[in-house]
Amino acid sequence: MHAFFLTKKDYCIQSILYKYNFFATKLELSKLNPEPSYTRIVNHKTLVEQIVEDLEQKIMEGVLKPGRRLIEAELCEKMRVSRSPLREAFRILESRGFVVSEPRKGIFVSRISPKEAEDIYIIRANLESLAIYLAVKKQNPEVLKNLKNLHMQMIKVAAKGDVPAYFDLNLTFHETLFNACENKRLIQLINTFVKQTMRYRVGVVSVPGWMNSSIENHHAIIQSFESGDAEKAEQLRKNMILSHIQRFSQIDEEEEKNENRS
Secondary structure (H helix, E strand, C coil): CCCCCHHHHHHHHHHHHHHHHHHHHHHHHHCCCCCCHHHHHHHHHHHHHHHHHHHHHHHHHCCCCCCEEEHHHHHHHCCCCCHHHHHHHHHHHCCCCCEECCCCCEEEECCCCCCCCHHHHHHHHHHHHHHHHHHHHHHHHEEEEEHHHHHHHHHHHHCCCCCCHHHHHHHHHHHHHHHCCHHHHHHHHHHCCCCCCCCCCCCCHHCCCCCHHHHHHHHHHHHHHHHHHHHHHHHHHHHHHCCHHHHHHHHHHHHHHHHHHH
C-alpha cells in the first residue's frame, strides 16, 4: 500500500481549483437570486405606500369618514395584505394626521376640531401664499400660459355648472402655481396640509356662488402674475384660504347634527 502525498505544487493547484469552484458557485447563485433581501425590502415598501395611498384617498374622498374605526382583520381581508404592512401604513397615516390610535380601542379616522382646522388653514394659507410669492417673482412665461389655459377651462365648466370638473381644474390651477416656486421642501409641506383639508373641501366648495368667486380670484392672481406684483398675489391666495375657516365650522356643526340624528 502506497501512501498518498501531495507535493507543494499539487497542493497549490488544488487550492486554486477549490477557490475557483467556490466563487463560481457563489456567482451562479447570485444570478439566480440577486440581492434577495434588498428586493424584499423594496417590495415591502411599495406595498406599504400602496396601502397608505389607498386609505388616504378614501379618507380624503369621505368614503372613510371621521370617527370610523379601521379594523385590521377586515382591511387585511379586503386589501389582501398581512398585518405587518398594514400596521406600518397606520403609523404613517397617524404621523400625517389622518388616523389616530386609541389604546385598547384601535385605529380611528381622525376628527379635526374647529380649532385644529383653523390652525391647519392658517399654516396652509401662509405656506401657499409664500410659494405663490416666490413663483410670481420667478416670472416663468410657461407657468403663466398654463394658468391662463386652466382659467379659460374653468370658466367653461363653471358655465355648465360642472362642479366635479371645476374642482379638479381648480386643484390643478393651484398646484401649478405653488409648484412654480421650485422649492421642494415648501411644496412637500403644502401638499401635506392640502391633504389634511381635502376631505372637507367638498363642503367648502358647495357654497352658492363659490365657483364665480373662485374665478374672480384666479383672474386677479393671473393679473398679479402678469404685472409681477408678488405681494398682491400672495395676499389674494392667503385671504382665499383663510375664508374657508368659517365654512369649516359650519360643516363641523352640520356633521354633529347628522350624527346625533342617526
